[in-house]
Amino acid sequence: MDTPVPVRSSIEEIAEYKPGRLVEGAGAIKLSSNENPLGPSPEVVRVIIDSLEVDRLKLSIYPRKRDEVELRAAIAGYLGASTDTDTDTDIDIDPESIVIGAGIDGVLDTIVKIFISAVNGDEAVIPVPTFSLYETLVKIAGGTPRYITRRRDADFDIPLTKLIAACNEKTRLIFIASPNNPTGNCIAESDVRALAESVAGTTMVVIDEAYVEFAGADADADASSNVNVSSTSLVNLVNEYENLLVLRTFSKAFGLAGLRIGYAVIPEWLVSVYNKVAIPFSVNNLGLKAAAAALKDKVHLRRSISVVKSGRAFLTQNLRGLFTVYPSQANFLLLDVAPKRSYEVCDALEEYGIAVRDCSSFRGAGDSLVRISVGTREQNAKVVAALKGIG
Numbered sequence: 001m002d003t004p005v006p007v008r009s010s011i012e013e014i015a016e017y018k019p020g021r022l023v024e025g026a027g028a029i030k031l032s033s034n035e036n037p038l039g040p041s042p043e044v045v046r047v048i049i050d051s052l053e054v055d056r057l058k059l060s061i062y063p064r065k066r067d068e069v070e071l072r073a074a075i076a077g078y079l080g081a082s083t084d085t086d087t088d089t090d091i092d093i094d095p096e097s098i099v100i101g102a103g104i105d106g107v108l109d110t111i112v113k114i115f116i117s118a119v120n121g122d123e124a125v126i127p128v129p130t131f132s133l134y135e136t137l138v139k140i141a142g143g144t145p146r147y148i149t150r151r152r153d154a155d156f157d158i159p160l161t162k163l164i165a166a167c168n169e170k171t172r173l174i175f176i177a178s179p180n181n182p183t184g185n186c187i188a189e190s191d192v193r194a195l196a197e198s199v200a201g202t203t204m205v206v207i208d209e210a211y212v213e214f215a216g217a218d219a220d221a222d223a224s225s226n227v228n229v230s231s232t233s234l235v236n237l238v239n240e241y242e243n244l245l246v247l248r249t250f251s252k253a254f255g256l257a258g259l260r261i262g263y264a265v266i267p268e269w270l271v272s273v274y275n276k277v278a279i280p281f282s283v284n285n286l287g288l289k290a291a292a293a294a295l296k297d298k299v300h301l302r303r304s305i306s307v308v309k310s311g312r313a314f315l316t317q318n319l320r321g322l323f324t325v326y327p328s329q330a331n332f333l334l335l336d337v338a339p340k341r342s343y344e345v346c347d348a349l350e351e352y353g354i355a356v357r358d359c360s361s362f363r364g365a366g367d368s369l370v371r372i373s374v375g376t377r378e379q380n381a382k383v384v385a386a387l388k389g390i391g
């Protein structure tokens with residue numbers, strides 16, 4: 001790379017992150033980044049406005065430890081009460097095992113810094129197609145990503161034997177998004193257990209549950225008050241395995257993507273290591289307060305999940321006749337538009353003022369996959385009408 005001052009050679013290989021497209025203008029619909037179509041809880045907005053008006057936030061002061069401790073306790077309560085287990089009893093998440101960062105992205109950055117070193121030739125195993133930041137961060141750190149391909153003929157299931165076979169004594173991290181972006185499917189708990197056990201002592205298993213609140217059966221559009229917040233989260237496994245951690249976020253079900261707040265539940269031994277490496281104060285005063293307020297508004301959370309589950313069912317039913325639609329546990333759907341190419345469909349939708357994600361930039365996705373975030377009922381109806389026009 002020809003730069004006025006030499007930069008690290010590992011950066012040469014890295015592709016710049018491509019965010020979801022933005023379409024502008026009146027009536028434009030953005031379904032390209034898996035955001036919450038309802039936005040944040042009105043309670044969160046009120047808390048932010050109130051705090052600013054009376055200067056309760058004290059913007060001239062660095063974020064206070066007390067606010068972070070309070071948020072960690074609230075997250076532990078939320079996770080404990082909202083996680084299904086075989087015994088159907090609440091699970092015990094220790095607030096001390098929770099670390100908070102600037103989105104899952106920020107937490108991932110710290111995790112990769114902890115485990116991947118160029119000097120040792122460290123490796124990470126990544127089933128693809130998936131979220132591109134895993135590979136980018138590993139490359140920046142000078143590590144080597146190893147890819148295994150998800151089984152397209154089996155709704156992008158991960159071939160467990162191949163995954164385990166791809167690991168060796170240099171493998172430090174395995175990244176598994178569940179539900180996965182862009183394929184929408186989850187990994188089975190039994191597979192995660194088998195994996196964690198087979199790589200114990202050498203490798204951390206990273207489970208990214210950015211979309212897990214949306215996992216589970218589709219809901220009736222009018223059942224918002226009855227939607228169960230409990231999810232198929234694997235967060236309870238952190239209590240059992242020393243080499244497993246789970247990432248979660250406020251960006252999706254809580255509608256706070258713009259504030260950048262994510263967290264991880266990590267084994268006890270890793271907490272002090274994490275705190276040495278993480279950038280201090282990477283989550284700001286506003287984010288800490290907003291996240292705590294968001295956790296309190298269960299009605300908004302239920303409504304957000306309900307809108308996604310009913311919209312997901314509507315889109316699936318209406319698009320199945322036009323394209324291959326993969327089953328999704330997330331707030332988006334993946335379509336195979338072959339024999340059309342993904343860019344053709346995305347460009348055509350843009351003419352209707354609708355932005356969706358062309359997945360050809362995802363490693364291993366090929367050139368006919370399109371990801372559509374679930375929107376409001378009205379937005380979903382417009383997408384279906386437009387795709388019928390195109391399809």
Ligand SMILES: Cc1ncc(COP(=O)(O)O)c(C=O)c1O
Nearest residue numbers: 103104105131181210249251262
């Ligand atoms: C699988 C996955 N993990 C993490 C993120 C980023 O989450 P955050 O906004 O918390 O950084 C995304 C965003 O799209 C994602 O798809």
